[in-house]
Amino acid sequence: MPRTSFSSISADLESWFRRHARDLPWRRLRTPWTALLSEALLQQTQVARITERFPEFLRRFPTPRAMARAGEAAVLEAWRGLGYYRRARSLHAAAVCIVERHGGEVPSDPQALRALPGVGRYTAGAVASLAFGQREPIVDGNVTRVLARLSDRREPVADTAGQSWCWQQATHLVQAAKNPGVTNEALMELGATICTPRSPACGRCPLSAQCGSRKAGSQAQVPVPRAPPVQRPLVLHALVEIRAGRVALQRKSDGLWQGLLVPPCSQASPTATAAEVTRSMPGMRAGRRLAEVDFVTTHRRIRFIVRAARLPASGDFTWVPLGRLRHRAVPAAALRVIEAARQAWPGSC
DNA sequence: CAGGCGTGGTA
């Protein structure tokens, strides 16, 4: 792609974006902190999921200092149901860093941004360009797709070589831009609303005249999809005790759903007996089987085998009222496990 | 660097 094309593309992107930008909550008030907050929330998550939740985050954590003071548990609680919960723990740690190392202000230097927990190349570039107007490139899933189609790239874009090519293209584009932040945001917006993975709306695309895949009619083949991840099976035995309208939960210390509240779980064979299930669970007694719940993540196919349980009074449990589950740091999978248990609970109709 | 890390929407 010749240099003149990049300046023409960025100009078309910017003018299109000024007319067609969606009204998103984090665009109303654009500060460095709202940029960092929204980008952390949006990692691997669709815009529509975050638009509803962003106002609550901004209300609860209006500044890095407020988030640092609120504590990690409060951030995890606000993050309920959004997945990839390490983002929540990283964001809180980043807020602490910002308070301790940067006087409570989000840094503008890409290097300093990169040093924050949970901030990689994309997020650092996004905050630097969108919030500070710096000439930093960004590459995410949307940008990757738009760039691949513009050049009608028939080779993979997901592997190392492909991503390197994308960053190079994005760098050229932002170098040619009049307003780097606007060009970057427009590039993402185009990928999200026009240049979609399937059936892109080329008829409404401001770049259609300059698009290689449009010219070749290869939009459906570009970019080449990457091989789907293998989904490994995992069996978890969950022990649920409901007493006086409350369910016993534990804060998970590692692995899947680390830091979140879940019923006591152990990994064992699908045919394990109650005694075998509780062998590594001191003081806990497993009762009758109540239900099975299947849950799919990106890399796993999880089967929960749910048993009623008798948990020791001395255990370190958090007893959460059933009606409050959706306001606590309980992952969606655990909500489904608890709901299945409640349906099958002795005495339930 | 390949694999781990969630969830829900859409076709």
Place this chain on the structure above:
DNA sequence: TTACCAAGCCT
């Protein structure tokens, strides 16, 4: 119903 995948990062 399955398949795909979304404003990625970390180890």
